[in-house]
Amino acid sequence: MLIDTTEVRAINFFSRLESLKEVYGLTRLLVPIFILLFGITIGIFIIVWLERKISAGVQQRIGPEYAGPFGILQALADGTKLLLKEDLIPSRGDIGFFSLGPAIAVISILLNYSVIPFSYRLVLVDLSIGVFLWIAVSSIAPFGLLMSGYGSNNKYSFLGGLRAAAQSISYEIPLTPCVLSISLLSNSSSTVEIVEAQSKYGFWGWNLWRQPIGFTVFLISSLAECERLPFDLPEAEEELVAGYQTEYSGIKFGLFYVASYLNLLVSSLFVTVLYLGGWNTPIPLLFIPNFFRINELSGVFGTTIGIFITLAKAYLFLFISITTRWTLPRMRIDQLLNLGWKFLLPISLGNLLLITSSQLLSL
Incomplete structure (x- = not known):
């Protein structure tokens, strides 16, 4: 045929x-x-x-x-x-856990950047549960640190891994009610919609003023999640040599080094998104000509302005975390856990109850 x-x-x-x-x-x-x-x-x-x-x-x-x-x-x-540098592996350590730990720590933090809006419509994926994805994925990173401490076959490394897991659990719990409070105020868990809910009144519309207690708890908990001084108990050079990083060298140590700064940057961006209005200018829309309204701009110009505003606000958290490092002494492990469980958790739950009650009364 x-x-x-x-x-x-x-x-x-x-x-x-x-x-x-x-x-x-x-x-x-x-x-x-x-x-x-x-x-x-x-x-x-x-x-x-x-x-x-x-x-x-x-x-x-x-x-x-x-x-x-x-x-x-x-x-x-x-x-x-x-x-x-040479990548050394402990002769009596668990090679699988030792090699997998740094990768889990970095990948779990990188996934959080997918839901961060850097400007208007500039987000990798706009999920309806964006902020809760951040909390869920962030809780995976301490497992990588715990695996690294266990796989190193070093008592100081293992203690550092245990401290990292305990610290993460202790400060993830007060962090969650703060995020829930913001979701209730914004009627959404999408990071984009949370930012847009703060856009009308400029500086005065930020959640910082509607949630001062939640902002304070969130700031402290974020520093603890980033393991920054005075919350760097998992590393604690004077006590644990370097904690879970003690046996690492070369590229694997570099991954831990990168992970700490990745976590610091993503925390500063979430502080910006949840409490500081994201890409919105601090000037109310009533006083801004239509030409300069970020939410109505498209193209390179509007995107560039939005990115600049977001990063400028994130720099405030970075500056606070860096200056805190050289200002406050390191806490003891019992003080760290007491602060999370006995002080921050009741305050965050009380704040969530207050917001829930006010939202129900407004219906």
């Missing part, structure tokens, strides 16, 4: 068209992810440089100066050094 060449060409054309559609769909999926990862990588380098410069200013010294202009390439030099 003879087949018409026109039909063959048509079949080939449509098959190519289908393959092009598949390639286009895959490209639309992967390109935003790579752009987000590239932006996060640049952000980590900037945070490392900022921490060293701010820490130097607090201690009245200069900080990095020679690796690039003003030392801006120091973080890149340190990362290159860690890549080239």
